[in-house]
Amino acid sequence: MARIDILHPHTRSADEARTIVEGIAAQLRERYGLSGTWQGDAxxxxxxxxxxxxxxxxxxxxxxxxxxxxLSALRGQVEGEIRRVLGERLD
Known part of the structure; x- marks a missing residue:
């Protein structure tokens, strides 16, 4: 199994960042059939x-x-897509 660990800086308020992350999570739920639930700030x-x-x-x-x-075989593509989306939405 492969692991992805990304830290992406942002200058948004906590509420703005949370709203952006919720949008990303909704897109992942719709596109890939993932379930996503908030636990605190995650x-x-x-x-x-x-x-x-x-x-x-x-x-x-x-x-x-x-x-x-x-998905381990596609780790590079998955990580690249995550980085791209974070850059587009948080920068």
């Missing part, structure tokens, strides 16, 4: 081949995920 994501967490921290968003066997 969205816990789970679905076929992925268990992860998106945390809204002061001045950072942290994405950590464990990829299952099939």
């Amino acid at each position: 969205v816990v994501l789970s679905g076929p081949g992925l268990q992860g967490l998106v945390e809204v921290l002061p001045q950072q968003v942290r994405v950590s995920a464990e990829l299952g066997f099939l």
